Amino acid sequence: MEVRNATTEEELKDAYNVRRKVFIEEQQVPEEIEVDEHEAESIHFVAYDNGEAVGAGRLRVFEDYGKAERVCVLASHRKKGVGELIMSKMEERAQAEGKPVLKLNAQTHAEPFYKKIGYVTSSDLFYDAGIPHVAMKKEL
Numbered sequence: 001m002e003v004r005n006a007t008t009e010e011e012l013k014d015a016y017n018v019r020r021k022v023f024i025e026e027q028q029v030p031e032e033i034e035v036d037e038h039e040a041e042s043i044h045f046v047a048y049d050n051g052e053a054v055g056a057g058r059l060r061v062f063e064d065y066g067k068a069e070r071v072c073v074l075a076s077h078r079k080k081g082v083g084e085l086i087m088s089k090m091e092e093r094a095q096a097e098g099k100p101v102l103k104l105n106a107q108t109h110a111e112p113f114y115k116k117i118g119y120v121t122s123s124d125l126f127y128d129a130g131i132p133h134v135a136m137k138k139e140l
Contacts, residue, residue, distance in 0.1 A: 001082065003055070003089040006044035014053035015046040022072035029129045034070075042069070045089055047082050055082040059090045065137075066094030068104040084117055095140050102140055108132040 006015045016035070023029040038060060047055030057071035068090050073082045094102045105128060106114050111121065114136050123135035 001047065001049050001080075001085060003045055003047045003085045005089070005093070006046045006056075011046050012044055014048075015044050015056040015058075018046065018053050018056040018074060019070055019072055021074060023070070026075065027129075027131065029131070033129050038069075043093060045086055047073070047077075047086055049077060049082070055086050057086045057090055059093055061094070061097050061099060064099065065101040065103050066090070066097060066099040068102055071104070083113060087114075087117055091138070091140055100140055101137055103135065103137045105133045106136050108134060111136070 004011060006012045019034060020031075023034045024031050039058075042058040042060050045057045045059070046053050054077040055071075055073040058069050060067045060069060068087065071083065071086055071090075073086075091102055103122075104114070104119070106119075108125065111134055115121070117138075119136040119138045121134050122137050125132055125134060127133065
């Protein structure tokens with residue numbers, strides 16, 4: 001298993017394909033919400049298992065924190081450590097960018113996963129794309 005900073009056109013295509021399968025096809029998120037105006041300013045990541053793209057995520061860097069977004073893993077590779085590897089790479093990059101905190105908006109079904117890797121819930125329940133979420137953060 002390998003997580004890369006998606007810098008080539010092929011790696012970016014792989015990341016978008018994973019996001020499409022998880023968010024648009026599986027979770028029925030409208031494409032116009034899933035792919036947004038922040039793509040160009042984001043740092044993209046893609047996870048590979050034997051050359052197959054199986055996970056993705058993006059990081060946006062703000063003045064005093066990083067924000068993990070669009071973190072997803074194909075159904076075939078969930079509960080195999082892929083999400084943790086992606087988050088670890090994103091945390092490393094946020095630290096390298098000088099950001100002491102990483103924030104994210106987690107779908108509520110993923111809240112236990114994020115808690116397990118050190119994130120704390122920092123909001124009440126809210127809905128994004130019709131899916132229940134909570135805001136979470138971790139001091140890096």
